[in-house]
Amino acid sequence: MLLSLGPPAQFETIDFSGMDPGTQTSHKIKWSKRTIEIAFSASLGSPGPNIKPGSDVIGAARRALRRWSSIANITFVEIASPAVSISPASGGDGTNLLTVADTPENEELFNAGSTTGRTRVFYDPETGVIAEADICLNPHLRSADGTALQFSTDGSPDTYDLESTFVHEIGHLLGLDHSDVLASTMQAHQALNGTYGLTAFTGRTLSEDDRQHVRSLYGPGQHLARIEGRLVDNSSLGTTIPLGSVSVWAETIPWRTFKHDCSTRNRKAREDLSCRRRYRPGPRHQHLSRVAIFCG
Numbered sequence: 001m002l003l004s005l006g007p008p009a010q011f012e013t014i015d016f017s018g019m020d021p022g023t024q025t026s027h028k029i030k031w032s033k034r035t036i037e038i039a040f041s042a043s044l045g046s047p048g049p050n051i052k053p054g055s056d057v058i059g060a061a062r063r064a065l066r067r068w069s070s071i072a073n074i075t076f077v078e079i080a081s082p083a084v085s086i087s088p089a090s091g092g093d094g095t096n097l098l099t100v101a102d103t104p105e106n107e108e109l110f111n112a113g114s115t116t117g118r119t120r121v122f123y124d125p126e127t128g129v130i131a132e133a134d135i136c137l138n139p140h141l142r143s144a145d146g147t148a149l150q151f152s153t154d155g156s157p158d159t160y161d162l163e164s165t166f167v168h169e170i171g172h173l174l175g176l177d178h179s180d181v182l183a184s185t186m187q188a189h190q191a192l193n194g195t196y197g198l199t200a201f202t203g204r205t206l207s208e209d210d211r212q213h214v215r216s217l218y219g220p221g222q223h224l225a226r227i228e229g230r231l232v233d234n235s236s237l238g239t240t241i242p243l244g245s246v247s248v249w250a251e252t253i254p255w256r257t258f259k260h261d262c263s264t265r266n267r268k269a270r271e272d273l274s275c276r277r278r279y280r281p282g283p284r285h286q287h288l289s290r291v292a293i294f295c296g
């Protein structure tokens with residue numbers, strides 16, 4: 001759903017729904033910054049009846065944020081906030097609120113529907129740059145037939161997995177839309193725990209489809225392996241010539257494959273950096289990296 005706003009009109013909002021596949025936009029919306037402050041509403045510490053007592057609400061929120069920040073170039077900074085209601089569509093307050101509170105403003109977002117969560121994103125329609133995003137969980141969660149339901153973190157049957165809902169909504173906070181890939185966390189529907197006798201924890205983890213989408217917006221996590229250096233041709237004694245048209249290929253290979261490589265009689269292979277690392281102490285099954293450079 002796209003809303004046109006009155007002044008200050010520099011931002012539009014999009015309300016991403018947890019289960020409504022109709023929320024599509026032609027805008028590529030994303031954050032321009034890589035560090036995003038997330039305000040944990042006081043409601044996370046004292047949730048209402050929509051969450052099963054004893055659930056690890058704050059832990060689920062933190063783990064959900066880490067799911068995304070661990071694989072994309074995004075850092076979340078958690079702050080505490082006394083706020084409990086998300087910003088109205090008519091204007092944001094600059095705070096990215098994560099709330100589970102039962103307030104009229106939050107309830108209005110769901111209209112007694114069965115949607116598990118919603119994320120309201122404020123962005124510049126000219127650039128797609130997100131200025132604010134608020135996440136709210138349904139304070140009166142109900143099934144399609146009106147039965148009251150709860151969120152939980154322990155896999156209780158006939159409850160929704162809270163952490164999975166958080167991971168999905170944080171995807172929207174980052175600007176991701178719904179995915180058509182059924183195994184993805186960003187697909188539009190969330191199953192109840194106990195469906196087919198299984199806990200519905202798969203939404204806690206990201207599929208390859210989720211990873212590709214978020215990395216297309218922000219790039220891979222900066223803590224992932226990096227290769228840096230200068231490539232020169234030193235084949236002529238005393239001179240180094242910068243190389244052009246060079247492709248660098250890198251892979252991580254399991255220990256056993258690597259050991260096989262090193263056992264060859266190829267002197268070049270034995271002298272390879274990877275082969276020397278073989279003798280370093282470390283876990284037996286550690287993965288070792290190998291780099292090859294192709295010229296031309």
Ligand SMILES: [Zn+2]
Pocket residue numbers: 016017018019020168172178188
């Ligand atoms: Zn959704």
